[in-house]
Amino acid sequence: MPPKAGRTGRPATETKARKPRYLISDLCADLDAYLAPEQVSEVYRAYLYGAEAHAGQQRQSGEPYIYHPIAVARILAELRMDHKCLAAAILHDVLEDTGKPKSELAALFDDEVAELVDGVSKLTQIDFPSRAEAQAANFRKMMLAMTRDIRVILIKLADRLHNMRTLGVMAPEKRRRISRETLEIYAPIANRLGINSLRLELEDLGFRHLWPWRHQVLEAAVRRARQHQRELVSNVETAVRRRLHQEGIDADVFGREKHLFSIYRKMQEKAKSFKELVDVFAFRVVVERVDDCYRALGQVHNLYKPVPGKFKDYIAIPKSNGYQSLHTVLVGPQGAPIEVQIRTRDMHRIADAGIAAHWLYKNAAEGVGAKALADDWLQNLLEMQRDSGDSQEFLEHVKIDLFPDEVYVFTPKGRILVLPKGATVVDFAYAIHSDVGNTCVAARIDRRLSPLRSVLRSGQTVEIINAPGAKPNAAWLNFVVTGKARANVRGYLKNLQAQEAEALGKRMLNAELARFGLDVDSVGESVIGVYAREVHLDTPAALFAEIGLGNRLPLLVARRLAGVDGTGAQTEVPEEGSPRRLAIRGTEGMVVNLARCCRPIPGDAITGLFSPGKGIVVHRCECRNLGEFQSKRDKWLEVEWSDDPKAEFQTEIRVEVGNRRGALATIAAAIAEQGSNIEYVNSREKDGVTSTLDFTINVHSRAHLATIMRRLRQIPLVVRISRLAR
Structure with a gap:
């Protein structure tokens, strides 16, 4: 039997310790709060088996390996997962790392636990040509196991979270690789399943390890802002609480700080500095009933004026992961914008637990919505994997599906479909059913006949027009945005004779x-x-x-x-005649130019646009000018840098410096030290205290540019430095 907990719910054997504890007694104490004694005993039996299987193994930190499975199980215990999921969490590395057969797990526990463990285990018996292919194949295996039992991905998310918490012992390059994978795949999956508590920590740890310097600077900026805005937050919180109390609305009101990674992402998306972002702090109002949400909304709108166009009702139309809340932005004291979220207590719990609410509230209807939406997504995953040619293509389709900036559209019968921003009529058709997408020929949007490439907006009603003999068209790949539509079209095209x-x-x-x-x-x-x-x-x-x-x-x-002149000769005319070797799929012999608006350099994520008279114009993916070409997706090309572009590339940086004599010479000397040549410089006084210096410099790559910018930040005169994009 597992060790008993004391009267306080903590293990009687606990000793004072500052480091995190990974004792089975701690886990059993957590489980006693919500599992039956015989179920706790089953989890303890899994621990005994796992501890014996991992005997002698150590983590890179030097700790016994069994500490890791216990920590994973404790994360799942916080989500109140069932005992079989917890047993599988403790055993999740047994098949992969100890050589124990799956049949032994099934015999000692049961088939359900064995299947969960197998779903999380990597494909170690197959040799793959590259790490990318191995990663994609393992991901595909895990996602297919997840479609049979969603608990597979919950175990994997908990496993990844504990690995991220202990990532500091890894080499820097491995830390960056794992952190990038976490931000690109696992945090978005947690978001897609509505498990906000896991998503926030995965994002914060991924941000901290992938960009430690940026994390440190942003954390310090938020700390300073917290000190400056403490009084404002307190006043607003008190005013809202008092107004709701006067109206007889029972509510919890509290200010909350925006998540660091969401602040960083907003700075990137809107190309703004931290000082230009005003909604670093927000407020949450938690009430008892749904009608209280709308009453509370009316009161806060009476208290502070709402900002037009900033109200969103996710209660009437929940997000694709089941999230529900009212969002509004108000003009607060001294003109400061205030973001307010209003939700019920049930909605508040589900916002953290998401799909896990299905287990957390088994006897209530609270988790049903999130589970139904998750089931729809899993069905889409099955279709995507069926139509994907290989594991890497499947991974690409899933990544596309994990980043929805959502629009809400209606079928003629009033059913609401949630699609990613930029979705077209074809995406809508495939969201209804694969057969509807395969045979669509046109649509009526708000009763007006529209072409298939029409981009949808929230609130529109879409009716698909089908023809029995119609088939998918290769040109659709130029404008569809959902993974399901892309996989279906590619799958059809690959099956053509x-x-x-x-x-x-x-x-x-x-x-x-x-x-x-x-x-x-x-x-x-x-x-x-x-x-x-x-x-x-x-x-x-x-x-x-x-x-x-x-x-x-x-x-x-x-x-x-x-x-073609019959000789097969190729010409490539790069910007200003200097060599710019680009590996561009399907454009052999075309003229290639680098866009002057964003000046891409090796290491930047890039895309190509076909322009008559200019050939292929290469832009950075975040270039603002790409927005003008959203309606011309058929002109877009997949572009990538060659492995070793032996050339120099021009880019522009802006340096704000203290207005001191010799500042320009100091900056120019530092740039030259790093092996870069200055092509152009423009200096102007900003406010009598600082001056702005715009440099056009030559660099070999994005890494070279980062080295130069790091060196410039070390100069005491430098106030701020940024890369320019016109």
């Missing part, structure tokens, strides 16, 4: 060649064959099939063929 793909590609290429007064026959098989060999394809037929399958844009192939 080779002859159909070839015929389709030939027709598409002929349509583009017609712009130049040509067709496939007039260009000639020999010329097409030369181009096909240039792009590593054996025959013209293989080139046509590539176009038909959506792997190459017919417009670019047509332009290249129209200019």
